[in-house]
Amino acid sequence: MRYVVRKTLYLIPVLIAVSFFTFLLLDLLPGGPEVAILGASASEENRAEVREELNLDRPLPVRYVEWVGNAATGDLGNSFITKQAVTSQIGERLGNTMFLLIYAQFLALAVGIPLGILAAQRPGGWTDRLASGSAFAFLAVPSFVLAYVLSYLFGYQLEWFPTLFKADARLWSLFLPAVSLAAAEAAVYLRILRSDMVSTLQEDYIAMAKAKGLSRSRILMRHAFRPSTFTLVTIAGLNMARLIGGAFVIERIFSINGIGRLAIDSVLKRDYLVVQGVVLVVAVGYVLFNLAIDILYAYLDPRIRHARALA
Amino acid sequence: MAVLAAACGSGSDDSGGNEPDGEPQDGGEIVAGLEAETDGLNPTTNRWAVAGLQIAAAVFDPLMAYNDEGEVRPYLAESMEPVEGTDFTEWTLKIRPGITFHDGTPVDAAAVKRNIDGHIDSILTQSVFRGLQKPEIVDDLTLSLKTDFPWASLPALFVNQTGYVAAPSMLDAEDGGEQAPVGSGPFKLESRTVDSQTVVVKNENYWQEGLPHLDKITFRIVPDEQQRSTALAAGDIDLTQTDRDEEVAAFESNPDIEVFLATDDEEENLYLNQDNPNGQLADERVREAVSYAVDREGHNDLLGSGVTEVADSAWGPDSKFYPGDSVTHIPYDPEKAEELVDEYESETGEQIELDLLTTPNPDNAASMDFIKENLDAVGIDSTITKIEQSEFISQLIGGTYDIALVRQFGDPDPDVDAVWWFSENADEAVALNFVRNRDPEVDRLLMEARATTDFETRRDLYAEVAQRQNDAAVYVRLYHTVWAVAWRNNVHSVTEWELPDGETGLPIVRGRYQTAQIWAS
Numbered sequence: 001m002r003y004v005v006r007k008t009l010y011l012i013p014v015l016i017a018v019s020f021f022t023f024l025l026l027d028l029l030p031g032g033p034e035v036a037i038l039g040a041s042a043s044e045e046n047r048a049e050v051r052e053e054l055n056l057d058r059p060l061p062v063r064y065v066e067w068v069g070n071a072a073t074g075d076l077g078n079s080f081i082t083k084q085a086v087t088s089q090i091g092e093r094l095g096n097t098m099f100l101l102i103y104a105q106f107l108a109l110a111v112g113i114p115l116g117i118l119a120a121q122r123p124g125g126w127t128d129r130l131a132s133g134s135a136f137a138f139l140a141v142p143s144f145v146l147a148y149v150l151s152y153l154f155g156y157q158l159e160w161f162p163t164l165f166k167a168d169a170r171l172w173s174l175f176l177p178a179v180s181l182a183a184a185e186a187a188v189y190l191r192i193l194r195s196d197m198v199s200t201l202q203e204d205y206i207a208m209a210k211a212k213g214l215s216r217s218r219i220l221m222r223h224a225f226r227p228s229t230f231t232l233v234t235i236a237g238l239n240m241a242r243l244i245g246g247a248f249v250i251e252r253i254f255s256i257n258g259i260g261r262l263a264i265d266s267v268l269k270r271d272y273l274v275v276q277g278v279v280l281v282v283a284v285g286y287v288l289f290n291l292a293i294d295i296l297y298a299y300l301d302p303r304i305r306h307a308r309a310l311a
Numbered sequence: 312m313a314v315l316a317a318a319c320g321s322g323s324d325d326s327g328g329n330e331p332d333g334e335p336q337d338g339g340e341i342v343a344g345l346e347a348e349t350d351g352l353n354p355t356t357n358r359w360a361v362a363g364l365q366i367a368a369a370v371f372d373p374l375m376a377y378n379d380e381g382e383v384r385p386y387l388a389e390s391m392e393p394v395e396g397t398d399f400t401e402w403t404l405k406i407r408p409g410i411t412f413h414d415g416t417p418v419d420a421a422a423v424k425r426n427i428d429g430h431i432d433s434i435l436t437q438s439v440f441r442g443l444q445k446p447e448i449v450d451d452l453t454l455s456l457k458t459d460f461p462w463a464s465l466p467a468l469f470v471n472q473t474g475y476v477a478a479p480s481m482l483d484a485e486d487g488g489e490q491a492p493v494g495s496g497p498f499k500l501e502s503r504t505v506d507s508q509t510v511v512v513k514n515e516n517y518w519q520e521g522l523p524h525l526d527k528i529t530f531r532i533v534p535d536e537q538q539r540s541t542a543l544a545a546g547d548i549d550l551t552q553t554d555r556d557e558e559v560a561a562f563e564s565n566p567d568i569e570v571f572l573a574t575d576d577e578e579e580n581l582y583l584n585q586d587n588p589n590g591q592l593a594d595e596r597v598r599e600a601v602s603y604a605v606d607r608e609g610h611n612d613l614l615g616s617g618v619t620e621v622a623d624s625a626w627g628p629d630s631k632f633y634p635g636d637s638v639t640h641i642p643y644d645p646e647k648a649e650e651l652v653d654e655y656e657s658e659t660g661e662q663i664e665l666d667l668l669t670t671p672n673p674d675n676a677a678s679m680d681f682i683k684e685n686l687d688a689v690g691i692d693s694t695i696t697k698i699e700q701s702e703f704i705s706q707l708i709g710g711t712y713d714i715a716l717v718r719q720f721g722d723p724d725p726d727v728d729a730v731w732w733f734s735e736n737a738d739e740a741v742a743l744n745f746v747r748n749r750d751p752e753v754d755r756l757l758m759e760a761r762a763t764t765d766f767e768t769r770r771d772l773y774a775e776v777a778q779r780q781n782d783a784a785v786y787v788r789l790y791h792t793v794w795a796v797a798w799r800n801n802v803h804s805v806t807e808w809e810l811p812d813g814e815t816g817l818p819i820v821r822g823r824y825q826t827a828q829i830w831a832s
Binding site: 083084261268 | 346350351480488489490504505506507508531532533535537538542544545546547549655671698699701702
């Protein structure tokens, strides 16, 4: 528990730094926020309006504190283009993106773990070579290419899955997008788990277990699997950031109403308050997610929490 | 790039898919794919490209519409006639009786006046109607319109964005009702999620008897062209439009899909901004150098997929305003371009540096890559910038670009396009003369053409306008584009439709199709 509290406290400076830099995004734009938002051709009157709305005449630290205060209560301002509240725009879309990311992560783990274990059983055997070979193939294919291929095959030719996102059939319509994102990740997980497991299986205690006559599946699952998952868990955590990057592209292709597409659309429209809001949500989400991974890590390997607690 | 409804228009060439489809059936719903989102649906404040126009065509009715000859006919209006003996400076606009908006309020003279006044006061659309005074209400259903000069083609300005009539309650709403449009159209808004979809449902009280046929249309934003084609083929969308030639080819090869092609629609141009930030394009030699440097034939061969023709004026061979060989364009001559570049650079001591602005669409990017190679070859330094459509339009309006790739012009009535050419529109806060070309002779020709209904006189005057623009290297005219509408064969009467008074309507106007008469089987 103390470990969790300590980890959470470490987060505070990280969150301050993340939010401060996100806030600075707008101020660092050429010509200042009002020019960035309205374009160089805007009238003085409109600029003054924006300056007032964003309180630009006040000192930066004061504005930052106010902005954080507002953000904490869910007020990230209004888009200058659609006039909608940034928080509600993000809120409407966050669920779809989270769903997609978790779906993709789930599929990647569900495919990567069993194949990794299978491949590790007999390194160099045919299952290992087949699994590792296809892993390389999937790693080499960009997710957007896979998205087009899957849509063509399973959407158009076979008509098994929709080619566009449907809000009322989320699980179904997000299958192809999730597979597009998951394929490369599954390959990574497979490779990592395989190599960690191969070395775990050479440990003395495994030899001991074998000597005791335990069944192969029991040795694999009970004795070798858990200690081989540390790297996998870390990588899976870090991969959430990569997945968000991939989701930006995949959401556009499948017309998914998520924050990735919102971010891209807003960058192209120069709707900076929305960009700022999305960056903040993604950054904070990422930090919190990594906290969760740290905690999970401690659970998987008791040495960590005890070592730190003793220190 | 389709820009602003006020410049919309199309002649058309039927390439199939326009066959009679039997007895219409009522009921059913369709999903229509759109290439991009519109920032809002207020005709007086939002900039509409094809997405905005298409949703507007479901929710609103226009005062006037084109028949299949490109002639202006009444739609929501019952009639619009010049007052005799006033030389087209006074008009009487009558509105059809008994029509209500979706909020139950009447479509009457006051409501139409509120819309026209809104345009006259709008920073965005005021230059379209410069010279038109605010209308006077004659009676419940009649307005009197007065203009500062003879304006024979005035009715054509009520066909597109500036002709759609919104309910006063919408226009008067705090945010201008931009995301909650209320019109008198065949469909009313059910829900709208920006950047995702807009759902419209049947207007049970629609004034045209028996219409609309469909219960519901979902306008779905599918920005990825490749996926839009796949989705149409797979049946996840039923109907879409495109101006991408590759997509057209894919649609035409699919037996489940019908395609209508309009080949004399807009024109793809390079706009050379004469007020560009570094001031170099103000020098006619620099503009001419760019014009000589661009290999228009090569560009068309590479990007036109064999369906488009190189343009010399704003009107394609299928348009009745096509001037033929009487209008000439600066030819491809890289040596001449190099000479001009050398002359300019040695005289001013500065290197020519120009930015090429376009939108993040693969065709446009390929187009600009080609142009950049042309410019590099004659010693003009260039960079390419890609930005999203609404921001792109802002830069055109604000004049903060050097060279932009713009798809425009080609309205069945050239007077609708005049707004882009008048000198005074170069110096507005919202400047619709995007290239900032100020030529009093062009102004004079445009005013003369506007004052007469004699077709041949008008055609010759517009040819002169095009020639003067070409001589001053105002635009590099690349090619006449195509717009295609494609639909699955369970959808009918998309481009074959009738005006309220029984004439056949123009199949599509710059990619926009009508919605009331579509039915599904």
